[in-house]
Amino acid sequence: MxxxxxxxxxxxxxxxxxxxxxxxxxxxxxxxxxxxxxxxxxxxxxxxxxxxxxxxxxxxxxxxxxxxxxxxxxxxxxxxxxxxxxxxxxxxxxxxxxxxxxxxxxxxxxxxxxxxxxxxxxxxxxxxxxxxxxxxxxxxxxxxxxxxxxxxxxxxxxxxxxxxxxIETQGAGEVVYTSSGGNYFCSALRLVLEIHHSEEWGDVVVFLVTTQEIDLAHDILCHEGRSLPPHLGELVPIVMHPGQPGSLPETERARRVILTSSPNEDFFWAVRSIRFVIDAGLEKRWVFNPRIRANSAVIQPISAGQAESRKQLTGPDGKCFCLYPNDRQLPAEVRPHIVESDIASTVLFLKRMDISGMGHCHFIDRPDPEGLMQALEELDYLAALDNDGNLSEMGIIMSEFPLEPQMAKTVLASCEFDCVSEVVIIAAMLTVPSCFIDPPGELKAEANRSHMKFQHPEGDHFTLINIYKAFKQHQQDPYSNEEKWCQDFFLSHTALLMADALHAELTDTLKRIELPISVPAFGSRSNTLNVKTALLAGFFMQVARDVDGSGNYFILTNKHVAQIHPLSGYGAKSPKRGLPEWVLFHEHSFSEDNCLRTVTHITPEEFIQMTPQHFFHNLPPSESKDILQNLFHHAARRCREEKRPSQEERQQEQTSERCVLQ
Missing domain, CATH: 3.40.50.300 (P-loop containing nucleotide triphosphate hydrolases)
Known part of the structure; x- marks a missing residue:
């Protein structure tokens, strides 16, 4: 022992x-x-x-x-x-x-x-x-x-x-290598149906690559399952997205087909009914690019260790179908996430642990130097670091929240701008998985109409407040079924419950560190302006401008051009709504669809008011920066004029000085 x-x-x-x-x-x-x-x-x-x-x-x-x-x-x-x-x-x-x-x-x-x-x-x-x-x-x-x-x-x-x-076992069962001809998706579904027709007992695990493939495979297998002969038993496709493993439903005289992707291999070690594994041999990884401050999706082969783990899932009596040739050279090990992720939160945590300098944390693999510099620069822009590179008082308080640094800074700014109640809702809704359900096929249009009922004219961040408040209203109504309400409006009941729990945790944290919590004032003009100001305090690095009036948004920090996501209140589902010139966005899905997600209208004056000067000066040259620069100079000149004493005040000062001298 x-x-x-x-x-x-x-x-x-x-x-x-x-x-x-x-x-x-x-x-x-x-x-x-x-x-x-x-x-x-x-x-x-x-x-x-x-x-x-x-x-x-x-x-x-x-x-x-x-x-x-x-x-x-x-x-x-x-x-x-x-x-x-x-x-x-x-x-x-x-x-x-x-x-x-x-x-x-x-x-x-x-x-x-x-x-x-x-x-x-x-x-x-x-x-x-x-x-x-x-x-x-x-x-x-x-x-x-x-x-x-x-x-x-x-x-x-x-x-x-x-x-x-x-801990050794009897080893994996039979392994069959087959070339998918580049179309592993169709090959995988065809194998599922062939296995089901063979009447051999056992569940099937299919390792695909993207969430879209998993959802599409589920719909196709559901459709095909309806036309199967009764004597074969029921075919039950089950979606299991990475990071959201749950219990598998028990079935009688039915074959479960579990559709998943990396890194879910570990979940299936306890499922003894698995007898067949279909492995595409590929995985989708998100790689953070510090130069553009966005994640890019990369499709690449799984590691040799992952491939071996998937083969072992079948046990000695099962069969694993590898949809790639036997001689393919797989990477020896999984690439560490720390070398390809945004580590701003990690650096904030390590600074909180009083680790001065990254050499004092004994990494197995050190972070990417460029990513590390980007993380330190971001924390500096957010005023989380002092002149010596240690945590400032602001940074210490930011580290108390289970949030990304930008969102933590936004919550703290809301205390100053008297809009804590609203910003905490936004923080909770954006930290948990999306509450929007986007169904395929004919239901998509109905879902869009349902979501539009919550739209707020000021932007998507305010729409999230509308949704949360409506959910809480139905949750507190003893005669209302909140789960059915979510289903009717194509909203995720699980995500909203998570947001509610996080909202309570954030509120408790604010009380524990004795920060003020404002009285709700959602809907008033002053509150709307305050919420935008608080959002800009944390997300001034995520601002874009419509350069031609057609929805091509120029991102100030990296000079990339993107469009607003169709599911946004400003997107394709609301064509009558005009597009704002300047927007603040929460996420840029660079490699998937090149879209800005969760977008709210701002003014350039609001932007220059909340942007640190050293960040503004470090922005790459552009027409948008020139516009902001002119506004900045105009505001500075006006400020100087307001502070400049009048001729009468100067005469009074001179008289006062003469009196003093006498």
Missing amino acids: PIFLQRCFLKKKKNLTFLLLQIPQWCAEFCLSVQFRHGMVVCTQIHSQQAVDLALRVADEMDVNVGHEVGYSIPLEKCCASETVLRFCTDNMLLREMMSDPLLERYGVVIVDQAHQRTVAADILLGLLKNITLLRPELRVVVMSAVEPTPKQLTHLSGSEVPVMR
Whole structure:
């Protein structure tokens, strides 16, 4: 047993029950054996739902109630108590906990699962744990990986040979390589139907690439399933998007076809009914470009480790169809997210941890230097850093919020401009997944009409306030069915519940740090202006101008031209509505459709009022910048004139001076 309690990597194969249910319990028994002298056990997961599911299953095995000896904590939900000895949580939650407990003194064992996914949070956690283990040699760290760890990972925590324990199985079943001729989507659906006609027992997992492919495959299989002979049984396609794993519905005499994409491989280790895997061998990754401050979608081959994990899902009696040739050279390992992500939030967190200089955090792979400089520059523009590069008072308060730095700055600005109630709603709605449901086919037009009923003339940010307030009104009405209301208006009930929970958390944070919360004033002209001003305080880097009056918006920071997304209140679904010249936007989906999402009309005067001068001067030259420059000079001249004393005032000053001299 002690080998599990030292710093080790575990090669995870088929038996998820053994790994994820037994090992945390063994660690808890170890802590119990020393009477929890060094603390309790925490086990991190990437996805919230996995943390909850594991806590429920472990509590059941230990014959205790979840929330007592075994618990979990995930964003917006906490189910644990003072007597909790084994807690499951997301890696992000453990990082936030380190802001108040930097040495994790509550814990004797830290289990980091799914390390092979190389998420930003997991890599930062492992980097900080290296420092902690030097200061707390009694702390035990267990790292679990589904693929063979690299030498760099093995030597990371201790700098020497790390004990490794591998859990081997009988291996994968039959593997069939087949060329899809470039059309893996059609090949995958054809294989699903062929498997179903073979009448062999077992569920199917299909690894596609994009969410659009997953949704389209679901619709096609639903349509095809209606014409299948009854004796074959029902074909039940199930959509499982990355980051949103949930429980699979139980079915009788039916074959489940689970449609998913990377990085969802880990979720299926516990699904024993899987017998067939269809693997496109590709994945979609978002790569942040610091020069244009936008993410680009990149389709690339999966790693050799991912391919092997997918083959193992079938067990020894199943079959994996690889829709690529056997001789294809796959990357040896997953590319770490920290080298291709926007790390502004990460840098803010590390600064909060009093890490001066990135060399003090022991990264397995260091962030991209250009991305790091961009992150530091953004925090400087947001006044989160002082002249020495350390966190300013503003930055310290910003780090208290579970928000991106720009949104955190917006919330703080709302305290100054007396519009906290409205801005907190916007922050919550934009942080959780989109509440808009965009159905395919004939329902799309009906959904657009439903969404237009909430449109606000000032822009999409205000539309989100309308939606949230309408949802709360129906939620508080005892005679209203809020879930049916969401369904009728093509809104996501789950997303709105998440927004409501985050709204409550943000409000509690404001009260805890004793910041003022304004009385709601939504709808008044002054409140509208204040909300826009607060938004510009955080998002002045995301402003664009319609250069030709036809909807071609020039983005000031990177000189790219984009269009407003059709689902926006200013988009194609509202053709009678005029297009504003200047807009503030929340997101630029650069590589998908080159559209600006969540757009609100602003004026150039409002922009120059809230923009830091050093940011404005660093904008690349353009006609739009010249317009703003003229406005800036005009405003400065007017300000000087207002401050310049009149001739009568100058005479009074001279008289006063003479009197003083006498």
